[in-house]
Amino acid sequence: MDLGRLIMIIISMVFINNFILSKFLGMCPFIGVSRETKPAISMGIAVTFVMAASSVITWLLYNYVLIPFEITYLRTITFILVIAAFVQFVEMVIRKVSVALYRALGIYLPLITTNCAILGVTLLNTNEFFKDNHAVAGSFLLGLAQSVFAGLGFTLALILMSAIRERLDLLDIPESMKGIPIAFVVASLMSLAFMGFGGFRF
């Protein structure tokens, strides 16, 4: 895997194709968990971790099960199945191994079980790093890098949003715009800014 490709993936996933602000995936946690910075960071870490882990699992599943049986058209449902099962499993393990980590992360894990951002990154990986049902060179590592940085881009958007919303709470906002409505307006403005990274397309 060459460095140029990696840098391209980083910039693409964190800025140009930011999952929340350009692709509009995972809007639910973006609005729901962005009230304060601290839980936003925890949520971002949890999402990044689940994205990385599920991209590994789905890559293996896609390469060794779906392609040999020629049922790649079933990838959406299979991926949902495996991600949901995996997140449940991780939750159990964390709860057993570390109560402190479970307290910090545990409540966010069920939230991202069927988060579309997770499914999105795994589908994107299979779209980009498989050609004619064959894995391209270094596709496993590229897919892993792509999902990690997609997760970091998600975290970045979440932290930015939570910092803005913490300040919004202190402002004198008209009653009807308080809370979620103003958050949506802010989200759309942020999204405009992030879309700017992609340049204008007519």
Next chain:
Amino acid sequence: MEIILPIIVLSSLGILFGLGLAFASKKFCVAEDPRLTGIIKCLPGANCGACGKPGCIGFAESLIQGEASVNSCVATEDEERREISKILGVALKEKIKTAAVLHCGGGRKVKGRFIYDGIKTCAASNLIMGGHKACLYGCLGFGDCSRVCPFGAITMGEEELPVVDENKCTACGKCVAICPKNLFSLIAADKPYYTNCSSLDLGKKVMSVCKVGCIACRKCANSCPHKAIEIKNNLAVFDYSKCKNAGVCFTVCPTKAIAKREK
């Protein structure tokens, strides 16, 4: 025939994950104390934090570990208290109900100092030279307390003063903490008389801005048969360990700065 293969593959995957999860839940199961769920069911679940623990679950855990007493939770009803004590196997001490009381009768009656056009919260107004009311000690009337109350016990009355509903008040202390003028205190519900003013100004200054303030005339302190009232810093202060609800203070107070709670 094409449909058979996907069915087999998908269902075997499903069975595999199902068995895996079933196995994992056995292997990684965390034994949960059955008392914990019982106690959580009895607690109000408002997560008000008045007990000093992180939420009702945290309180339930420290109850089981013996670090907290049932009475630390002010929001639980007596019936639930008994239930929790039964679960824990400890004797329950009877608790006297307390409720939040506002020590200010000003509201609309107090003159303004300037026209305040900023954010409509007491905290924000208080930041500007101590607020827009001529009385530096009185209620600012924007209702930070009514917004913070997790039980809906405080409403803003017509006098622009918060009104506490004693039946709903659980004495969690959130209003005490949030009021920028420190106007709330928790008083036992069987003590109806209280000072309805917090002004430490001299009597003349109090009278110039508010007709219902304490002017520190000492009538109450002198007339109280139990010596339960003392004048400290130009304000009548109750000592509730001595107060026996005689009510003389209420009748002699010339400015009605000593008030009686309605039952």
